Amino acid sequence: MERIVECVPNFSEGRDMSVIEAIAKEIRETENVKLLDVDPGADTNRTVITFVGTPEGVKEAAFRAIKKASELIDMRNHKGAHPRIGAADVVPFVPVRGVTMEDCVRLAHELGKRVWEELRIPVYFYEEAATRPERKDLSNIRKGEYEGLPEKLKDPEWKPDVGDPVFNPKSGATVIGAREFLIAYNVNLNTRDRKLAHKIALRVREKGRKKRLETGEKIHIPGRLKAVKAIGWYIEEYGFAQVSINLTNYKITPLWKVFEVVEEEARELGLRVTGSEIVGLIPKEAILDAGRHFLEKQGRSRAVPEEEIIHTAILSLGLSEISPFKPEEKIIEYLIEEEHPLINMNLRKFANTLSEDSPTPGGGSVAALLGSLSASLLSMVSNLTFGKKGYEEVWERIEECGMKAQELKDKYLMLIERDAKAFDMVMEAMRLPKKTEEEQRIREEKIEEATKHATLIPLDTLKLTLEVLEVSKPVVEHGNVNSISDAGVALTTLLSCAEGAYLNVLINLPGIKDEEFKEKTQKEAEEILERVRREVPELMERVKERMS
Template sequence: MAELQIIECVPNFSEGRDRGTVEAIVRAMRVDGVELLDYSLDGDHNRSVVTIAGAPEAVVEAAVRGAGKAAELIDLRGQSGEHPRIGAADVIPFVPVAGLSLVQCAMLAHQAGMALWKRSHVPVYFYEAAATRPDRVNLEDVRRGQFEGLVRDAAKDAARRPDVGGPEPHASAGASAVGARKFLIAYNIYLTTQSSGPDVGQARSIAKEIRASGGGLYGVKAMGVLANGRAQVSMNITDFQRTPMSRVYDTVREIAEKHGATLAEGELIGLIPEQAYEPNSEWVRQTHQFDPEEKVLERRLKHPLAWP
């Protein structure tokens, strides 16, 4: 009997303020064999994150449909937010859950990228395990200069041209970064500071120390932002097995104390795998409205959300 094959896809869209637009994109992703596990909007980042999972070919089709709808509804020429972006459907990562390898997910990412260009004329950059060039493995390198930089540079700089389509980005929808990767945990921590208002400078200093590129923790990407009127350390943990969530939390707390700040609540964007869940840890207790039945992927698969 063949092993059940399940992949996760976590597309990020450059709209976090208009729920009607986001729900129209989510509705477009409804395909037989695909379950909706989570979606959330963030107005300050002006970004929404959707989590779907299911049979590989069906998930690819759902992702391409969602990205196509985003290209119809989102115009980056008038869009701004705290989060960097190059496209209406900014990033589309495929993640192996069961019965597939990362290499197979990379092949699915290539399939999705070709379909997105063919159907919606949105150029595509392949990143992480799906990258076809070493300078595009890191998403930060792909997204350098954001949408405005791509508009300026892609046509005249061969190094900035997309892997599929183009060379110019789509006039209003930009380009999409399509990739394959292991589980990524998007985790934010709000700060309480001694100053009268939010101190984004403290959040940026903490982010600089904790992120791997600054000599901090392996597999941690971080930035300090103003979110919901508060200072926030916004992080992506790309290897929770090597750098567990509890270590991330403890290290942020230590650095924050050094900068005269304390940690308020945390928040998870999207889901975490069962292996990353540490039920008795401080970070779980401090995470806003954490319910493992809703936030742990393997549990959520057993009772998915209704499509909007």
């Protein structure tokens, strides 16, 4: 899917699994949609469901889920710890890839119109989809909750954005919006006292709190953290209180900052933070940012594989205190990415597969593998330099080189898969029918398109060698002398990567009819290879000097 929207509806049922499954089934069976997560909470009596898909697919799945909730959930019988206003309480659209916030606002407005017209449920719009400033904040719309909704609807200021101001006793109202990625995050405390948890929430949330002075005057004290909404509650299921947080923009206030500020406030009240939990999913960058922060606090290099960074974040934030935090189930990118059969093979299986009579994986994948090994070695040398006595002046620079090398390693690994898939696309085009003139025309177009794509993949591999070259220079010059031979091996491996990628560009060019494309691609490939051939030997001479 080139265009991906995420939807994270919250339903007011967290105990009856048959109801939750019926709602999830509607989403699961919608075309062009992938259900990622179903997270029920018994004490909150609320379920957060996460799914992604094409814009139209996600909009359709959201409607079907709202419709099923309106059939199975009766708000007149609902009790739970979480604020709510309706059966399908809140339905946000989140841009993930290839879509804008404006696209998500349009989806929200279209869905709201359909919900009223077909289900007769009043709809409010919030966040970026809001029709007036006071409705941007979800808590303003939900104030008074379901129980206060009949009176709220009588107030002209709270007329629904879509629908008549008529109370729907069974379904309440639904709030639909468009927003940036929201992280639902709860911090665990060593107390059962909800009031203490809420006191911390009031201090950290952006909205802040009111305080009465000795004179009787009330003043407003701003909260410590931007883009943070919070309340305190007690969860009987867990046996402790939590500061329950909606982090509305982790790029403004990072996850680790929320955790540490709650820790500070807890200590002031004689409490201790014992751990935390992510409700639903989290973007990979948010948890990587936390992991890097804690590695830095520990004086450790951040130039390590992302798996280690994530593991550090899980340990430091105590994300497995309530239940094991499984990255493959909680990080959104891991859930929506395609399978990677080649890069997940062990060495023997990859070598065995390579040695067989199948054309994939082939030389293009091996060239990308060589690039990943080169970047890995450079990261290794940087890690063997960072924190070592005698190299203090270059710690910061060498760590940056290692982090960049890790990023390049991961890009090369993906190119192993992309190269094999590109060849498979060419083969698929070759197998298209060619009996009629129209079929022949379509087949030729598909072959041309697929062959161009198969040429650009090794060109990408070749382009990355220039970035690795730039990383290698400070590593060769300043890296730990005891590991400088490893930097030399990285250079020779990089040269082989470039030579192999260049050959894979050349072999595809004769099958392409577009002469302008062929000329431009060959010229670019030759210029890159010429630079790599020139600079690698120069760097190798410096390696030998430092070895001697």
